Amino acid sequence: MPDQDPIALPFPAAALRPTRADALGPWQPGAGQRIRLKELDPDARPLSQGDKAGDKARVEALAAELDGLQELFYADGRFKLLLVLQGMDTSGKDGTVRGVFSRTSPLGVHTVGWKAPTDRERAHDYLWRIHQQVPGAGEIMVFNRSHYEDVCIARVRELIPRRVWEQRYAQIVDFERMLHEEGTTILKFFLHIGREEQLERFGKRIENPKKNWKISDADYSERPLWDDYTAAYEEAFRRCSTGNAPWFVIPADRKWVRNLAIAEIVVEALEKLRMRFPEPQVDMDEIRRKYHEAEEAHDG
Amino acid sequence: MPDQDPIALPFPAAALRPTRADALGPWQPGAGQRIRLKELDPDARPLSQGDKAGDKARVEALAAELDGLQELFYADGRFKLLLVLQGMDTSGKDGTVRGVFSRTSPLGVHTVGWKAPTDRERAHDYLWRIHQQVPGAGEIMVFNRSHYEDVCIARVRELIPRRVWEQRYAQIVDFERMLHEEGTTILKFFLHIGREEQLERFGKRIENPKKNWKISDADYSERPLWDDYTAAYEEAFRRCSTGNAPWFVIPADRKWVRNLAIAEIVVEALEKLRMRFPEPQVDMDEIRRKYHEAEEAHDG
Secondary structure (H helix, E strand, O other): OOOOOOOOOOOOOOOOOOOHHHHHHHHOOOOOOOOOHHHOOOOOOOOOOOOHHHHHHHHHHHHHHHHHHHHHHHHHOOOEEEEEEEEOOOOOHHHHHHHHOOOOOOOOEEEEEOOOOOHHHHOOOOOHHHHOOOOOOOOEEEEEOOOOHHHHHHHHOOOOOHHHHHHHHHHHHHHHHHHHHOOEEEEEEEEEOOHHHHHHHHHHHHHOHHHHHHOOHHHHHHHHHHHHHHHHHHHHHHHHOOOOOOEEEEEOOOHHHHHHHHHHHHHHHHHHOOOOOOOOOOOHHHHHHHHHHHHHHHHO | OOOOOOOOOOOOOOOOOOOHHHHHHHHOOOOOOOOOHHHOOOOOOOOOOOOHHHHHHHHHHHHHHHHHHHHHHHHHOOOEEEEEEEEOOOOOHHHHHHHHOOOOOOOOEEEEEOOOOOHHHHOOOOOHHHHOOOOOOOOEEEEEOOOOHHHHHHHHOOOOOHHHHHHHHHHHHHHHHHHHHOOEEEEEEEEEOOHHHHHHHHHHHHHOHHHHHHOOHHHHHHHHHHHHHHHHHHHHHHHHOOOOOOEEEEEOOOHHHHHHHHHHHHHHHHHHOOOOOOOOOOOHHHHHHHHHHHHHHHHO
């Protein structure tokens, strides 16, 4: 009755940079490339089909496709998929998971929402807790926030000396390269909203009594640091967007545009893996014989 | 930018035995009650509204309701919910998760599919790995298989001496009572299919090439042990169905009947928790002032 363990051999992740994502152009920083978030319009609509209704229908279709791909991904059991979501507060990380994986069974998508480290976590290097949660073979894992907080917040808030966070960019590149070489497809998304849009979303939290509990004083104490966070992220893109583990900046002022772009990129990355249903691990003739025996025993 | 940690104080789980589930009658064994699975028709339809279309619509409505309840559950942050799914092979554990949580974000439902223990897990007591995965405050966790394998398979397959598995029933009751007293609502479901229905589902695995990889020789080697498994489960119900952590036997020959019964029970259990959106943790007047300041700074 116990299930077969999935094949656990590491398998090289395919070259994964989605070509459909080429339409993103400047939104997909190459290795070492310097980008300026201020020059990217958070209200832009790359990959859009033109109108909101059409885009939403496309997101639905992609979500359904993703459901089928996930099943195959699990069955294939050779690849691992890690999605990283980062962004300023209210940028829509939760909404992205809900929108993109609306058709996928909770069995098929694991998520971790990273919070401030516990005492025990803080007693280890910052990648210790992250490493424990990376996906296994056949698993899709979504990180809602990630180890990038350990270069961005840690830097902006001066939680650690410059010397320490400076080293982390290279450490992260090394860590992600190892994960990739051991069979993990890594896609990292920065949800890019405008300051104005954030303020509007804060306003909605104030208006809606069911959302009041989400309000934190930090909402307003972090806003003046917007430019510092922007600089920290820009440096993370420049130093940690690699062929193995690319960063994508996603315009996120409009939710359906955001979901569309991310769903397109994820679906295309999965399609590029040459997945297949595994060969049966049993002798099918033998199984058919056993099946008919069982049938006869039952009828008899 | 880091989220507030949810309130982590343990909170007594409400008396949770759903009254709607009273309609289940003999399907819900009380503490110490002996039931005979053979006397329960796996094709029965307790909680059914009468016709398949009506039942399916009801499952959809419950799934939508569950989505809203999960959001409140997370916001409330005081309760923990653990669902346990057990059943013979092909009984539909995966399908249940997909059907009942079809409308819930993957962020809101965590799942663990328990497999044979690893060497490291085997080096500990059988509850060691289980305990690590129980839900935290505000979390919903679904166990696809569970520690009940450690009394059922272990007993039928004679993996451990009788003396050892005999002790485990009481250990499990103690463990689950502790979880309950520390704020966990526990609902345990046994998906009850007939031997004939199982054979039919095995037949479909043979016919469908995309399902061939799921076939295992164990499918047929376990079937002759059906009665032994039945006896082992019956004993688990008798000894481990408690007011704190009840077992529900769910007729599972029809998928929508199964999903309907489980969704009804889960929704009712959540409704019975007196959940509420927490009071804002900030001074709302102060926040409104900050908001308007930010607005002016932006316009200025």
